[in-house]
Amino acid sequence: xxxxxxxxxxxxxxxxxxxxxxxxxxxxxxxxxxxxxxxxxxxxxxxxxxxxxxxxxxxxxxxxxxxxxxxxxxxxxxxxxxxxxxxxxxxxxxxxxxxxxxxxxxxxxxxxxxxxxxxxxxxxxxxxxxxxxxxxxxxxxxxxxxxxxxxxxxxxxxxxxxxxxxxxxxxxxxxxxxxxxxxxxxxxxxxxxxxxxxxxxxxxxxxxxxxxxxxxxxxxxxxxxxxxxxxxxxxxxxxxxxxxxxxxxxxxxxxxxxxxxxxxxxxxxxxxxxxxxxxxxxxxxxxxxxxxxxxxxxxxxxxxxxxxxxxxxxxxxxxxxxxxxxxxxxxxxxxxxxxxxxxxxxxxxxxxxxxxxxxxxxxxxxxxxxxxxxxxxxxxxxxxxxxxxxxxxxxxxxxxxxxxxxxxxxxxx
Amino acid sequence: xxxxxxxxxxxxxxxxxxxxxxxxxxxxxxxxxxxxxxxxxxxxxxxxxxxxxxxxxxxxxxxxxxxxxxxxxxxxxxxxxxxxxxxxxxxxxxxxxxxxxxxxxxxxxxxxxxxxxxxxxxxxxxxxxxxxxxxxxxxxxxxxxxxxxxxxxxxxxxxxxxxxxxxxxxxxxxxxxxxxxxxxxxxxxxxxxxxxxxxxxxxxxxxxxxxxxxxxxxxxxxxxxxxxxxxxxxxxxxxxxxxxxxxxxxxxxxxxxxxxxxxxxxxxxxxxxxxxxxxxxxxxxxxxxxxxxxxxxxxxxxxxxxxxxxxxxxxxxxxxxxxxxxxxxxxxxxxxxxxxxxxxxxxxxxxxxxxxxxxxxxxxxxxxxxxxxxxxx
Numbered sequence: 001x002x003x004x005x006x007x008x009x010x011x012x013x014x015x016x017x018x019x020x021x022x023x024x025x026x027x028x029x030x031x032x033x034x035x036x037x038x039x040x041x042x043x044x045x046x047x048x049x050x051x052x053x054x055x056x057x058x059x060x061x062x063x064x065x066x067x068x069x070x071x072x073x074x075x076x077x078x079x080x081x082x083x084x085x086x087x088x089x090x091x092x093x094x095x096x097x098x099x100x101x102x103x104x105x106x107x108x109x110x111x112x113x114x115x116x117x118x119x120x121x122x123x124x125x126x127x128x129x130x131x132x133x134x135x136x137x138x139x140x141x142x143x144x145x146x147x148x149x150x151x152x153x154x155x156x157x158x159x160x161x162x163x164x165x166x167x168x169x170x171x172x173x174x175x176x177x178x179x180x181x182x183x184x185x186x187x188x189x190x191x192x193x194x195x196x197x198x199x200x201x202x203x204x205x206x207x208x209x210x211x212x213x214x215x216x217x218x219x220x221x222x223x224x225x226x227x228x229x230x231x232x233x234x235x236x237x238x239x240x241x242x243x244x245x246x247x248x249x250x251x252x253x254x255x256x257x258x259x260x261x262x263x264x265x266x267x268x269x270x271x272x273x274x275x276x277x278x279x280x281x282x283x284x285x286x287x288x289x290x291x292x293x294x295x296x297x298x299x300x301x302x303x304x305x306x307x308x309x310x311x312x313x314x315x316x317x318x319x320x321x322x323x324x325x326x327x328x329x330x331x332x333x334x335x336x337x338x339x340x341x342x343x344x345x346x347x348x349x350x351x352x353x354x355x356x357x358x359x360x361x362x363x364x365x366x367x368x369x370x371x372x373x374x375x376x377x378x379x380x381x382x383x384x385x386x387x388x389x390x391x392x393x394x395x396x397x398x399x400x401x402x403x404x405x406x407x408x409x410x411x412x413x
Numbered sequence: 414x415x416x417x418x419x420x421x422x423x424x425x426x427x428x429x430x431x432x433x434x435x436x437x438x439x440x441x442x443x444x445x446x447x448x449x450x451x452x453x454x455x456x457x458x459x460x461x462x463x464x465x466x467x468x469x470x471x472x473x474x475x476x477x478x479x480x481x482x483x484x485x486x487x488x489x490x491x492x493x494x495x496x497x498x499x500x501x502x503x504x505x506x507x508x509x510x511x512x513x514x515x516x517x518x519x520x521x522x523x524x525x526x527x528x529x530x531x532x533x534x535x536x537x538x539x540x541x542x543x544x545x546x547x548x549x550x551x552x553x554x555x556x557x558x559x560x561x562x563x564x565x566x567x568x569x570x571x572x573x574x575x576x577x578x579x580x581x582x583x584x585x586x587x588x589x590x591x592x593x594x595x596x597x598x599x600x601x602x603x604x605x606x607x608x609x610x611x612x613x614x615x616x617x618x619x620x621x622x623x624x625x626x627x628x629x630x631x632x633x634x635x636x637x638x639x640x641x642x643x644x645x646x647x648x649x650x651x652x653x654x655x656x657x658x659x660x661x662x663x664x665x666x667x668x669x670x671x672x673x674x675x676x677x678x679x680x681x682x683x684x685x686x687x688x689x690x691x692x693x694x695x696x697x698x699x700x701x702x703x704x705x706x707x708x709x710x711x712x713x714x715x716x717x718x719x720x721x722x723x724x725x726x727x728x729x730x731x732x733x734x735x736x737x738x739x740x741x742x743x744x745x746x747x748x749x750x751x752x753x754x755x756x757x758x759x760x761x762x763x764x765x766x767x768x769x770x771x772x773x774x775x776x777x778x779x780x781x782x783x784x785x786x787x788x789x790x
Contacts, residue, residue, distance in 0.1 A: 083485045
């Protein structure tokens with residue numbers, strides 16, 4: 001029997017789904033565009049919680065923006081993206097964001113439509129504010145298939161009797177969402193590897209995956225346990241919501257933020273395949289759910305910028321992490337401390353900073369600016385905006401103070 | 414006469430479902446350039462997501478500075494002018510081809526615009542609106558059942574289920590459900606709207622939840638709008654065919670009358686059991702005091718012997734969801750049996766054993782023994 005090239009190709013196509021890492025025709029395989037991350041060389045990683053896979057797209061290094069253009073400001077970004085995808089604004093959801101490390105283009109992952117009929121899209125917003133489609137079909141992608149992603153049949157617990165609001169019906173609906181929606185929560189590229197926080201299909205589900213790139217199908221997977229100060233117990237299920245890396249006391253360290261809202265240090269060297277790792281809880285930012293975490297330089301002080309679904313963002317100087325106390329059941333506040341407890345927040349967790357509106361996603365843009373997808377406080381509009389790291393990440397067009405009155409400027413009295 | 418053709422087709426998301434896609438005719442809403450003719454046909458049946466404008470002489474003249482775009486025509490006013498939709502344009506002197514990066518959406522209206530230089534400005538020299546009608550597929554019409562099937566339903570009924578004969582995820586939209594009262598007023602706004610539709614794992618059952626704000630007492634929507642269902646009134650729940658051409662044919666409809674709200678917890682002691690004789694495979698019938706949740710009933714109880722051995726068998730839920738038959742795989746043996754209920758069992762209003770849905774905040778659930786014992790002789 002002779003194999004024609006076409007027959008060989010067909011055979012390859014048949015076999016390819018069996019391989020963990022395989023080249024494929026890009027956009028065809030991506031079913032959901034969620035968490036985003038870039039490598040320093042401009043490889044875009046897209047987390048797909050429906051396929052249980054991560055897709056890589058070599059966008060390229062590109063060039064840094066030359067002219068000092070006006071800071072990025074795109075009002076009603078959701079309406080613009082929706083229209084460009086051919087639909088009305090209520091038909092799109094922006095799931096993730098990452099900034100290209102060289103070109104400073106902002107990449108957004110988007111769902112057009114809802115549920116299983118939705119289409120994934122990646123949109124690029126140039127420093128000029130112009131919006132472009134990222135043609136995934138035109139890029140040679142590769143895929144890392146997560147071997148132990150939760151199946152469709154695992155669901156969240158019904159919490160209708162934990163809390164008086166919202167109605168039991170909404171908790172019932174929440175409990176019908178598959179837990180696989182948390183397979184890939186945050187991704188960061190660090191020293192040649194993609195780090196992925198999320199969950200696996202085991203009861204000890206909180207998982208950190210280290211995936212070398214280019215994808216080979218192999219990855220190191222560690223289970224992460226940490227002491228949750230507010231819940232007064234060690235936890236192993238809920239995933240790391242946001243993470244970044246820094247050298248703390250000379251050790252390459254992964255900094256992890258959890259819901260309600262521990263800050264946890266994990267030496268990168270501890271993240272070995274099959275290990276169960278207990279992170280060092282060094283503080284708690286208060287209740288709420290972290291969204292984005294990245295490094296910024298605030299007047300020469302290297303700091304974290306952390307956004308949160310339940311609070312305004314925080315600046316957290318990294319210097320405070322040196323020799324930080326580890327919180328355990330022995331030295332933590334007793335009872336169930338919360339935002340209204342005098343102990344909260346706990347540890348070297350910096351300060352809440354002024355921010356107008358709610359940041360849904362944020363990332364570092366350049367030395368001076370960060371970029372935020374912000375839900376405006378008054379109008380509810382969704383805007384993409386560059387904000388100065390210092391002195392404060394905010395705008396003055398939505399607040400009225402003494403300074404707004406004639407004669408009341410900064411030099412007045 | 415100027416010659417101008419607009420040809421367009423729409424890729425279907427259903428290609429992914431490997432169903433046969435056929436071309437959609439367009440509905441032209443307005444004709445900006447009345448003298449220009451139209452030609453509707455497919456460029457390629459295998460790649461139908463392509464729109465072509467064959468240009469008239471006047472537009473051919475401006476081919477050096479021509480600009481072409483397609484924009485969404487928003488159904489409602491929006492804050493910003495529509496950004497042109499993503500796509501690839503191939504432009505020659507005689508024609509423009511446009512391939513949208515994402516399929517044009519069913520039920521949406523678009524405007525194709527050709528701009529030419531007029532003096533120093535680019536101005537729209539030709540434009541045309543077109544809309545993509547409902548979905549049309551070569552397909553079998555799915556069968557669908559509505560539950561609850563009871564004809565009297567409490568005003569605080571919580572869930573309806575649509576059970577389809579096939580996986581309908583991505584093929585069915587909640588907008589295709591209509592709830593009308595006996596005055597003919599559309600009440601489908603009573604159903605909750607989520608970002609995520611509530612499909613079963615096999616994609617064959619869709620759960621529709623009535624807006625809890627309109628069900629629970631003391632929640633403002635309830636106080637303002639009243640309960641979604643009013644006792645004494647009649648309602649018709651209809652499922653429309655999302656994939657029919659334009660008429661949105663009714664696939665199925667169910668009528669019911671709203672009765673007084675049910676706010677009591679489930680109390681198994683109040684239910685009756687009819688018991689067959691030993692050595693038969695006749696059913697044990699469990700008769701409830703109210704309409705039960707159809708989907709939860711499927712897995713919510715088991716029958717054990719006094720030694721704790723689980724009896725294998727099948728259940729049959731009666732029309733109206735007020736009783737269920739358990740048919741054993743093997744004949745009953747004489748002895749004591751117990752029906753053991755799962756904590757997930759709910760009536761059609763979401764009330765559980767010992768615990769009403771609409772209870773006072775943080776009231777501990779009352780302790781009810783979730784079992785009924787019966788002898789077979």
